[in-house]
Amino acid sequence: MRIFPILAAIALAALLYMAILERPTLLALFGVGTEETAQTDTEEPVVAPTVAEKRVKVVVERLNAQNIDSAVVLRGQTAAARQVDVRAQTSAIVISEPLRKGAQIETGQIMCRLDEGTRRADLDQARAQLAEAQSRVPESEARVQEAKARLEEAQINQNASSRLNEGGFASTTRLASSDAAAATAQAGVSSAQSGLSAAQSGIEAAQAAVAGAQTELDRLVIKAPFNGMLESDTAELGSLLQPGALCGTIIQLDPIKLVGFVPETQVNLVEVGAMAGARLAAGGGEVRGKVTFISRSADPQTRTFLTEIEVPNPALKIRDGQTAEILIASQGANAHLVPQSALTLNDEGTLGMRLVDDNNIVDFREVQIIRDTTKGIWVTGLPAQANVIVVGQEYVVEGVEVVPTFREVTQ
Structure with a gap:
């Protein structure tokens, strides 16, 4: 049996026992505890930080309100004032040479002419039927007059027979015969008037047939509804157009529209009739016009409002669909130019800025953004002179006292 292991x-267990459970005694044995106790006695007590040292330090800029033109800046595009697809209303073969796209079109100019076929003959037949119907009216009127004369004669005979019968000079048979003759004459008048009504109805039917045939004939000539420019070739010679088939597309570029969408935060700044300008992309130059329309219903996806501006375009240099940077003038406003990073939200989620008053107490003010620039953002809702916290605003809340460091700013 080996004794040494x-x-x-046993020795290692005793050493661990002394190092763990009897550590103070071991330190005292070597004199370490005495030195630490002496050092502890000589150290000064730790002093708690004062209230002033607990205040948060922030960086503040003193900003003054300025009167600016609160114009609304939009990104939009140009759009034709009117665009229409001119289509056929009847079925026929095109017999006119096509007009090529890009051509100028005047109001009433023929775009497509279709083959008449038998439509001219149908119109002549309808006119002949109208003339025949009209010729029947005088005959029907004469029959009515003749029937009325017979009725009048029968009524006279009836009256005479009735008086003679009352005096005993005429028999009852004669009186009945007179009554029958009067009734027959009355029936003849009704029949004649019915014939006259039928003749007049025949005239109206014939007139409707003439109008229908004339309209069908007029549909063979497709004309431009307004001045504009052809955006597509008209129908080719010899092609068959069915009802609804495209003859050609016309767009009107003078005047032209600028179309943009105003955010709901700025829609109240835009009014119908306000002056507006735009810078067109790709060297299109600058144009001016007036606001003609502001939508009352917001787009459900973007929560923006459609706005249209009418711009003169006599030379047709502005094309449909060009990108434009639009600037709409509105009434001036007192605003502050602040760093965008100074914006923050309060506990209710309201967008605003934290300020410092004369007593170095933090205050929160709700703001409205007017315009975004490269130097900062213009906002309203602050006092005329505002001490805005630009660094550290996220670490303080309303009502606490801070240690402000003012930074010079140039607006």
């Missing part, structure tokens, strides 16, 4: 294990 057992003795080594």
